[in-house]
Amino acid sequence: MSGAGILAGMRVVEAAAFVAAPLGGMTLAQMGADVIRIDTLGGGLDYRRWPVTEDGTSLFWCGLNKAKRSVALDLSRPEGREIAMAIACAPGDDAGLFLTNFPPRGWLAHDKLRARRSDLIQLTLMGDRHGGSAVDYTVNARLGVPLFTGAPGTQGPVNHVLPAWDLVTGQMVAVGLLAAERHRRRTGEGQHVKLALQDVGLAVMNHLGFIEEARRGQPRERHGNELFGAFGRDFATADGVHVMVVGLTLKQWRSLCEALAIQAEVDALGSRLGLDLDQEGNRFRARRELAALVGPRIAAQSLATLAPLFDRHGVCWSRYQDVADLPSDRECSPVNPMFATIAQPGVGEMLAAGIPLDFSAHARVPPAPAPRLGEHTEQVLCDVLGMSSGEFGRLRDAHIAG
């Protein structure tokens, strides 16, 4: 088993900001690829993004650029852009992969880059497919999700707090690069791969059936915390702890009924309503009546008695944990082999997650810190471009590289 990661040897150059594209690059980096992030001197658009430490180091930036190398260049000057292009197009069978979410113009134009390396793979992430500006928050608003989030009867949009579209798109960036690299390995052919955040959102809304529901005149309504189409929702215990309880599959549902000893009442309810409650859709139709059976049983017990009862019966459930409790969650610590404590420049000792994928043919790659801005400029210019230390010194003194 190699500890170098399944993508060891692959080199990806990234000129990007915010969540989706940097997350795509980091996904490859955390599998062992050499991902070189190029930023302008002083940092790019996301270099100060909140959350930040007391002295302004961005936890966001550190979180999304782990395990990458950092090159800082003055991209406002031709010589800086020339070096950036040379890095993106540097030779090597396993190199020549370039990722950006900036407009593919100027030094980022695919034609210009391909003129330097004919088998270049470039992935350009855009807001919408026309190259227009769109971010997670605006895409989500357009897709309609915030207007069916929240409690029934309430009004106005409820935004998600996870940038879900960015997160999905970030993984799709990695999918696109891996697929294009596979194609190049088989045929020698590079290409320009385009991906629009808005299209990712529209595709998912289609895949999950939301668009067809709407077309049939039954657009999804606000169901609050209720799982659509089966039984599942939040309840409060005797000691005021919220729990999420799911009876999606029949097995899950039966476990819940057994744990709470309500099967006989559920059967009687089914007879009274004329509904076979073994069918998930009927559990949704009868969700209020079922909640009236489930709720009081949960409300009668403390979490301390409920938790082992649920676990013994194999109920699918979770406590609603406060995010403040995450640092003391056992699974959110180095007990979980995905995590390790790292020394993050600018932050100090902190917990870091590696790639969740566990490849049996490779030892897990321990999470590496994000670089300091420009930490690898000299290393990359010398090793990848074959520059001498003297040449680098001149560029540094001229404030072109730093």
Added chain:
Amino acid sequence: MSGAGILAGMRVVEAAAFVAAPLGGMTLAQMGADVIRIDTLGGGLDYRRWPVTEDGTSLFWCGLNKAKRSVALDLSRPEGREIAMAIACAPGDDAGLFLTNFPPRGWLAHDKLRARRSDLIQLTLMGDRHGGSAVDYTVNARLGVPLFTGAPGTQGPVNHVLPAWDLVTGQMVAVGLLAAERHRRRTGEGQHVKLALQDVGLAVMNHLGFIEEARRGQPRERHGNELFGAFGRDFATADGVHVMVVGLTLKQWRSLCEALAIQAEVDALGSRLGLDLDQEGNRFRARRELAALVGPRIAAQSLATLAPLFDRHGVCWSRYQDVADLPSDRECSPVNPMFATIAQPGVGEMLAAGIPLDFSAHARVPPAPAPRLGEHTEQVLCDVLGMSSGEFGRLRDAHIAG
């Protein structure tokens, strides 16, 4: 340019249910891989998942199994399981990829399958890394997200309505299979890749800085619809339409100030507060005061006058659209080359999305419908396993294959 898709030739066998694993399989299928989904006769756990049509056809199942082939077998009988194993382990350089989110026991045990094909790649998706049960709704509750979603001052959890963790994990399933296939192509070595939904969630909470914020005693609070760390939130127009407005980058922020002609007032506000509002974090600190400048300008105009004004100034914004309006959104129609109208068995003519990735070396693969359950059983048993029509007929008559 080939129209067969960038993964044409690759074969993946899937035994899975619900969102993440089937979405991972579909992602590969929509890039041209031959994805064979194996279900038990009569359909698996997700075959009736809502939303459904009037006669009970699942729009959810159709949405997440597009472009796959379907094989139906009686998996409760040894002969059915034997056939399933043979399909998963069938020879072929580009075959031998197996995806499941069922417990890797019985016919799904990796050791048993690898005994049939030593270079098999198996990806097993689990709820938690111990193999325990966890679904999007319970993972989300544990991660703390629902307790910082919703308006400040409100209490109780607010569940997301998008299965965001499933969606991210689905793409990561595709990443894992592509990375393992790359490794096998280079070394000949197969492997067992494991992935836990809960770990995907924990990793993202780490990447976005939520865990470190909490460890530093500043856990994320409820900020309602406000973008954290910069300026962005919802406002209502004179005609009562909600719009999401974002001033994350300085360019976006300046565009908004120009469009609403508030730059002078913003400058005066900055001086009064002693804050440089060109810095994104200060825009978050002054968000209430800034909203008091922005809000009335938006409330004074109808959407019809605001929209062209915003677009002319390059503001990053979107109307909150109702999901009921999506079917009439131009980008959500075959005008967008990602979409096509398909004839979906059990549903009829409907809009379907293909893969959002646009590969320049390949024509876009038009979205193909989901199969009818068992539609390809005979085809796969004869072509992949080399069975005769007579043999298949015997299996069908014995209700082992259908």
